[in-house]
Amino acid sequence: AVVLNPANIPEGLDDSKRLTHLQREALFLKILGSALSVSMASISAEGIDNSDILKASLEAMRRAAAGLSLPPKLALADGRDVPPGLTCEGRALIKGDQRSQSIAAASIVAKVMRDRMMCGCGGHHEHYGFEMHMGYATVRHRTAIEAHGPVARLHRASFAPFRLGCVEVAEAEESFEGID
Incomplete structure (x- = not known):
């Protein structure tokens, strides 16, 4: 505003x-x-x-x-x-x-x-290329999701491709606790 x-x-x-x-x-x-x-x-x-x-x-x-x-x-x-x-x-x-x-x-x-913010996320989660695509999925990003799963607090469970696999997001969240 x-x-x-x-x-x-x-x-x-x-x-x-x-x-x-x-x-x-x-x-x-x-x-x-x-x-x-x-x-x-x-x-x-x-x-x-x-x-x-x-x-x-x-x-x-x-x-x-x-x-x-x-x-x-x-x-x-x-x-x-x-x-x-x-x-x-x-x-x-x-x-x-x-x-x-x-x-x-x-x-x-x-x-x-x-x-x-996306550049900062890219520094913490290097596989996903956040700093390059600024939130819009690219082939690199989709490949990283397939290989490493979603990033808790960044990827929306309600958005494809996670809609049908919300459990994976919840499980991934445990591995990222403590990251600011």
């Missing part, structure tokens, strides 16, 4: 998917340096499994909005749904990251933080 400073909006804000890695990184720094407030939130793989991806996404949006140091009067959400439980009015905007500068800024912050 980002509250932009209307007097200092970084140039080049756009849907994070339409920007290069270098453009996102540069804008990330400009957003953090100029925004009135920025907040980030995420939901664990287990949290998504206990709910569903849409509810988890909306909950992360709600948490991010709640974490802002400057409480918003209006929260704009990318997509069709307004996160339930907001402490202010909310509006959903389809393709919001292409229509709203604050949603674009939030999408850039979210993408950069997610990519950095």
Whole structure:
């Protein structure tokens, strides 16, 4: 969630998917340096499994909005749904990251933080190539899953190919306890 400073909006804000890695990184720094407030939130793989991806996404949006140091009067959400439980009015905007500068800024912050988290995961779990595919399955990643199984707290048991083998995720969790 980002509250932009209307007097200092970084140039080049756009849907994070339409920007290069270098453009996102540069804008990330400009957003953090100029925004009135920025907040980030995420939901664990287990949290998504206990709910569903849409509810988890909306909950992360709600948490991010709640974490802002400057409480918003209006929260704009990318997509069709307004996160339930907001402490202010909310509006959903389809393709919001292409229509709203604050949603674009939030999408850039979210993408950069997610990519950095994936790089960190890659350092702990070298076989999977997390730092290279940033959460999108590649042949290398699928091969590593077949060879080494899922990584507890990272792979969602509710997502293929684990849907039918949730026991394997639970067993793998025991072998990864103690890793931060």
